[in-house]
Amino acid sequence: MITVNGLSKSFRVRRRQAGFGQAVRAFFSPKYEIIQALKDLNFGINDGEMVGYIGPNGAGKSTTIKILSGILYPDEGKVRINGLVPWKDRMQHVARIGVVFGQRSQLWWDLPVADSFELLRDIYRVDAQRFKHNLDELVQALDLSLILQQPTRTLSLGQRMRCEIAASLLHDPAILFLDEPTIGLDARNKIAVREFIRGQNRRHGTTVILTTHDMQDIEALTQRILLIGNGRLLLDGQIDELKRRVSPLRRITIEHSGPLAELPAGVSIEDQRPGQTKLQVDTSRVSVSEAISQLAKKLEIEDLTVAGPTAEELVLSLYKEYTL
Amino acid sequence: MRAIAAIFRADFNQHIQYRASALAGLTTQFFWGFMYILLYMAFLRSNPSAFPMTQRELMSYVWLNQGLLIMVVIWFVDLRILDDIVKGNVAYELCRPMDLYHYWFIKSVSRRLARAWLRMVPLFAVAALLPQPYRLMPPISLLHGLAFLVSMLLGFFILNALTMFLYAGTFYTLNPTGIRTLMAAFMDLLSGSLIPLPFFPDAIRRVLELLPFGSVQNAPFLIYSGHIPTERILPTILLQLFWCLVLYAWGRLLFARMIRRVSFQGG
Numbered sequence: 380m381i382t383v384n385g386l387s388k389s390f391r392v393r394r395r396q397a398g399f400g401q402a403v404r405a406f407f408s409p410k411y412e413i414i415q416a417l418k419d420l421n422f423g424i425n426d427g428e429m430v431g432y433i434g435p436n437g438a439g440k441s442t443t444i445k446i447l448s449g450i451l452y453p454d455e456g457k458v459r460i461n462g463l464v465p466w467k468d469r470m471q472h473v474a475r476i477g478v479v480f481g482q483r484s485q486l487w488w489d490l491p492v493a494d495s496f497e498l499l500r501d502i503y504r505v506d507a508q509r510f511k512h513n514l515d516e517l518v519q520a521l522d523l524s525l526i527l528q529q530p531t532r533t534l535s536l537g538q539r540m541r542c543e544i545a546a547s548l549l550h551d552p553a554i555l556f557l558d559e560p561t562i563g564l565d566a567r568n569k570i571a572v573r574e575f576i577r578g579q580n581r582r583h584g585t586t587v588i589l590t591t592h593d594m595q596d597i598e599a600l601t602q603r604i605l606l607i608g609n610g611r612l613l614l615d616g617q618i619d620e621l622k623r624r625v626s627p628l629r630r631i632t633i634e635h636s637g638p639l640a641e642l643p644a645g646v647s648i649e650d651q652r653p654g655q656t657k658l659q660v661d662t663s664r665v666s667v668s669e670a671i672s673q674l675a676k677k678l679e680i681e682d683l684t685v686a687g688p689t690a691e692e693l694v695l696s697l698y699k700e701y702t703l
Numbered sequence: 704m705r706a707i708a709a710i711f712r713a714d715f716n717q718h719i720q721y722r723a724s725a726l727a728g729l730t731t732q733f734f735w736g737f738m739y740i741l742l743y744m745a746f747l748r749s750n751p752s753a754f755p756m757t758q759r760e761l762m763s764y765v766w767l768n769q770g771l772l773i774m775v776v777i778w779f780v781d782l783r784i785l786d787d788i789v790k791g792n793v794a795y796e797l798c799r800p801m802d803l804y805h806y807w808f809i810k811s812v813s814r815r816l817a818r819a820w821l822r823m824v825p826l827f828a829v830a831a832l833l834p835q836p837y838r839l840m841p842p843i844s845l846l847h848g849l850a851f852l853v854s855m856l857l858g859f860f861i862l863n864a865l866t867m868f869l870y871a872g873t874f875y876t877l878n879p880t881g882i883r884t885l886m887a888a889f890m891d892l893l894s895g896s897l898i899p900l901p902f903f904p905d906a907i908r909r910v911l912e913l914l915p916f917g918s919v920q921n922a923p924f925l926i927y928s929g930h931i932p933t934e935r936i937l938p939t940i941l942l943q944l945f946w947c948l949v950l951y952a953w954g955r956l957l958f959a960r961m962i963r964r965v966s967f968q969g970g
Contacts, residue, residue, distance in 0.1 A: 450797040474800035485795040501709035
């Protein structure tokens with residue numbers, strides 16, 4: 380259970396114009412500017428939820444993750460995670476969470492991956508039996524058996540990321556923070572990682588908080604998204620609901636024999652080829668099922684797919700709506 | 704405790720693998736050792752009455768200094784830790800249920816011990832077989848030998864505690880080069896690495912002996928050779944103990960404050 384109330388954080392950033400003169404001036408009187416990274420953030424996350432935390436670059440996503448994982452002190456606000464205040468009870472708190480920062484590595488660079496895992500076992504005081512059980516499960520699910528003996532520095536990005544994720548789960552954390560876990564991964568590795576995270580959530584009820592710019596990650600993993608922009612929480616809702624709100628249009632692709640005569644009200648043609656037609660359904664005027672049944676009366680439909688807006692389109696229109 | 708042992712083991716095993724570095728270091732240390740000895744012998748011959756140490760004391764000092772170099776100089780720091788601080792990877796260290804101060808302290812200890820071990824054994828073996836007057840002689844008495852071990856241990860603790868200040872400084876400046884160079888220069892002079900402290904003018908020497916730097920190598924080496932007489936051993940060790948406690952407490956306090964204020968930039 381995570382509750383966040385009135386969370387704020389600002390940073391002091393040194394600023395100067397380009398050029399030698401400015402550099403000299405800044406040497407004698409440096410100018411600082413206060414950047415408000417987070418402003419009065421409020422939300423709650425239940426156990427076992429998978430939440431996508433999205434927003435444009437510099438919105439405050441990583442700052443939030445860092446505060447929730449206990450490594451950054453906020454200026455103001457209350458955070459409780461399973462009864463603990465992350466930055467005050469840091470040691471207790473971090474023992475129960477797993478963190479993956481996609482851009483950094485938590486493995487010991489020169490040690491074989493297996494040695495890193497054993498070090499983590501000792502640091503988190505995982506007992507031998509549980510460690511073996513978890514390791515076996517992770518090695519199998521993430522396909523690590525061949526790379527376990529290699530030093531971290533010799534791994535490819537995809538291999539390393541799979542190891543990073545395994546490393547964050549060796550101690551059965553109740554909450555997993557993933558900060559851009561699929562950054563730079565190829566399609567196969569992305570899918571493997573997503574697949575695994577979903578399984579972890581299902582099998583162990585792990586709460587997952589995910590920040591990413593990859594909307595397919597969001598779509599594949601989460602039901603609920605939190606949208607943050609300029610340090611404020613702009614939106615908190617279910618993806619499906621948001622999609623409906625953002626756009627009432629659905630796309631129906633039908634494969635049919637015979638010509639398409641007249642269309643039901645609220646349905647228009649988007650693209651037409653012999654035997655295949657893409658239609659747009661305005662769900663504010665006619666429901667998708669009603670449109671399909673009307674079409675089926677007049678046509679021999681061989682195949683049919685219905686698609687809503689993609690998460691990508693959703694986010695784009697949200698950014699536009701909030702002028703981010 | 705288990706975590707500390709595991710980190711020590713992993714680091715020690717890792718660093719004991721650098722054979723080429725050990726060999727290069729060994730050669731350098733022999734070279735420096737002889738250079739120092741020739742230099743001081745020239746002093747000694749020109750005016751034996753003005754020389755503050757006996758020949759035997761000097762040989763012990765020089766060979767102990769060279770053999771234990773990694774355990775007495777501050778500049779042998781973990782570059783990866785400095786890099787972690789500058790690049791922000793330290794975020795991960797803070798995500799672990801582990802005290803950062805103790806973690807880095809242990810890393811510093813294991814790394815230095817592993818590297819020192821590889822140089823110490825061959826260097827002492829050879830130095831003990833050199834013809835007189837260049838030979839490294841055993842400690843002057845059993846008592847001095849045991850006191851040397853205790854004193855060396857405390858000195859090593861102080862060195863690692865000082866190293867932690869270097870890491871802390873890097874957090875503030877985000878550039879390890881300056882602070883490292885500065886601390887190395889001060890330490891080399893004030894700890895008696897460059898010139899044994901007995902060579903300093905009396906007034907300065909008395910102050911330097913009281914500072915924590917003098918406790919790192921000057922104290923144990925002079926106990927070994929008997930330059931510090933039996934009755935001065937206990938006060939010397941108590942002073943070292945005092946610095947261990949003060950530097951440790953101070954360092955932990957500094958780290959606790961620093962962790963509160965640290966910010967992670969980017970990513």
